[in-house]
Amino acid sequence: MAAPELSHPLPSTRKRLTPAHRWWWKFQRISGVVLVVLLFAHLFYNLVLGDGVNQIDFAFVAGKWAAPLWKWWAFALLVLAMLHGMNGMSYLVGDYARSQRTRRFLNALLGAATAVIVVLGTLVIFTFDPCPQGADASLLPSFCAEVGK
Amino acid sequence: MPSTPTLYRGHEGMWMWIVHRATGVAIFFFLLVHVLDTSLVRLSPEAYNQVIDSYKTPLYGLLEAGLVAAIILHAFNGLRIIAVDRWTWALRHQKLLVWVVWGIFVVLMAGFLPRQLTNVFGGE
Numbered sequence: 551m552a553a554p555e556l557s558h559p560l561p562s563t564r565k566r567l568t569p570a571h572r573w574w575w576k577f578q579r580i581s582g583v584v585l586v587v588l589l590f591a592h593l594f595y596n597l598v599l600g601d602g603v604n605q606i607d608f609a610f611v612a613g614k615w616a617a618p619l620w621k622w623w624a625f626a627l628l629v630l631a632m633l634h635g636m637n638g639m640s641y642l643v644g645d646y647a648r649s650q651r652t653r654r655f656l657n658a659l660l661g662a663a664t665a666v667i668v669v670l671g672t673l674v675i676f677t678f679d680p681c682p683q684g685a686d687a688s689l690l691p692s693f694c695a696e697v698g699k
Numbered sequence: 700m701p702s703t704p705t706l707y708r709g710h711e712g713m714w715m716w717i718v719h720r721a722t723g724v725a726i727f728f729f730l731l732v733h734v735l736d737t738s739l740v741r742l743s744p745e746a747y748n749q750v751i752d753s754y755k756t757p758l759y760g761l762l763e764a765g766l767v768a769a770i771i772l773h774a775f776n777g778l779r780i781i782a783v784d785r786w787t788w789a790l791r792h793q794k795l796l797v798w799v800v801w802g803i804f805v806v807l808m809a810g811f812l813p814r815q816l817t818n819v820f821g822g823e
């Protein structure tokens with residue numbers, strides 16, 4: 551199949567690019583660079599160090615989140631990756647959705663999904679209880695016994 | 700069938716653009732699920748461990764390896780895009796940089812795959 555010829559370039563993009571577009575374009579790049587550090591440390595710590603995937607269970611997560619550093623690490627990863635992913639997906643919506651209505655609808659859906667996931671994740675990280683009352687002690691991190699809960 | 704040459708049909712940059720798009724979308728959908736499964740730590744240790752245990756099976760172990768592969772490609776190609784937008788040197792050598800991305804990918808996967816596969820398929 552022959553590629554369509556580019557006989558009618560789109561009207562000047564200058565007119566269609568709002569300041570918000572420019573802000574997000576920059577954000578996509580800055581968040582990308584930060585995500586390289588956040589995400590590779592996350593993967594290395596969880597999947598390569600120790601016993602790799604096999605070490606992951608409730609006690610492992612509780613042990614990590616006992617340190618504020620890992621809580622804020624998780625929070626930064628959550629917010630930056632979701633916003634970066636949301637904006638990236640909305641580039642696809644802009645490219646593939648054919649009508650203004652579909653575009654609006656899909657972008658609204660994306661925004662809503664992102665808000666729900668970010669709020670849920672944030673609540674989980676900051677209201678997490680490593681030693682829930684009445685839980686099977688063998689599933690909890692060892693420090694729960696010392697705290698005497 | 701005459702085909703009009705277009706800007707970058709069939710060259711390194713075009714394939715990388717497809718890879719970047721496909722991996723970005725895959726990682727996004729995984730992330731939605733990943734936040735939901737991690738949220739189970741707020742429900743109960745049993746609920747979380749049960750779901751995470753299914754991730755330690757061979758099928759999920761391979762899917763995870765695929766996810767890590769996708770992240771490595773997207774991350775380093777993302778850095779290539781940033782560099783090409785920013786520096787003329789990188790723009791001039793963008794094709795070479797595509798191969799650098801693949802090189803980094805091969806090296807990192809060679810380090811990660813044995814680790815992951817022995818964890819998932821290995822003895823204890």
Ligand code: HEM
Binds near residue numbers: 586632774
């Ligand atoms: C690990 C570090 C990452 C880097 C360096 C990075 C870099 C980038 C860059 C520079 C772009 C813009 C491409 C363009 O404008 O042509 C982009 C697009 C995108 N990113 Fe990332 N990214 C990273 C992680 C992620 C993550 C974790 C997700 C998913 C949540 C994601 C999803 C996307 C999507 C869906 C796009 C749009 C793709 C397109 O327009 O074709 N990225 N990324």
